[in-house]
Amino acid sequence: MYIWSPMARTVLPKSVFMFMIICFIFFAVDGNPFGSSSKIHGPATTGYKEEKLSHFRVYWHDIASGRNPTAVPVAAAATTNKSATGFGGVIVIDDPLTEGPELSSKLVGKAQGLYTLASQNDVSLLMAMNFAFMEGKYNGSSITILGRNSVFLKVREMPVIGGSGLFRFARGYVQASTYKFNPRTGDAIVEYNVFVFHY
Structure with missing residues (x-):
């Protein structure tokens, strides 16, 4: 049997229509249909006590030259080589x-x-990277950075x-x-000052 649906302006099989009704009722009655495991947890509910601010400095070595580069081009547009900014x-x-x-x-x-x-007008990068630490008390921890880097500015945030x-x-x-x-060569050394709140 088929039922006409005014929202979709089409004919639906009765089984699909009934499934949609049951799902609607289920979600309307219980706003959390997945049980207690989907509760929102934050620092307070997971045993973290006090937020602190850490500041440290590292030097980032972007090596584009030599036999073992650490920065490797993987994609480019057809117009990238003609672009003054490498867009x-x-x-x-x-x-x-x-x-x-x-x-x-x-x-x-x-x-x-x-x-x-990521810019046609100046040399600006979209950075998406993890600082994965391998030494000291932060060994095995990481921070994630995502943002705009206008490389010719003295300081970029x-x-x-x-x-x-x-972290x-x-x-x-x-x-x-x-x-x-x-x-x-395109090689660069960049000083990164990191200011991070964590528990």
């Missing part, structure tokens, strides 16, 4: 994060993710939108300042 290029990164500006200084983690040249491990429920921002850039 449309996508680069995947696995960049070392070090304590000091020298690549030989202590490795504390990796910046893993991607950036894309991007938000921290989350984290894992000791669960993280929020904050980073400030990036170019320490060194080689226009011939």
Whole structure:
């Protein structure tokens, strides 16, 4: 048997129509149809006590040259090579994060993710990356950064939108300042000051 549905202006099989009615009643009566496991949990309900602000500095090494680059182009538009800003290029990164500006200084983690040249008017990147820490008390923890990076500004600010491990429920921002850039190779060293609230 078929029933005409005025909303869809079509004829539905009776079984589909009945299923829709049952689902509507189910969701209307019980606003939480998935049981107690779908309750919203926040820091207070998971044992976290006091939020604190951490500030630390790392150096990000974006290496585009040599036999083992850490920044690799993976996609480009047909017009990217003709663009003065590289618009449309996508680069995947696995960049070392070090304590000091020298690549030989202590490795504390990796910046893993991607950036894309996202402006036709200036060299501005959309950054989407995790700072995955491998040293000290933050070993195994990470923060996630997502934001706009106008590379020719002296200081660029991007938000921290989350984290894992000791950085669960993280929020904050980073400030990036170019320490060194080689226009011939494309290699860059950027100082990142990280300001992050976490529990």
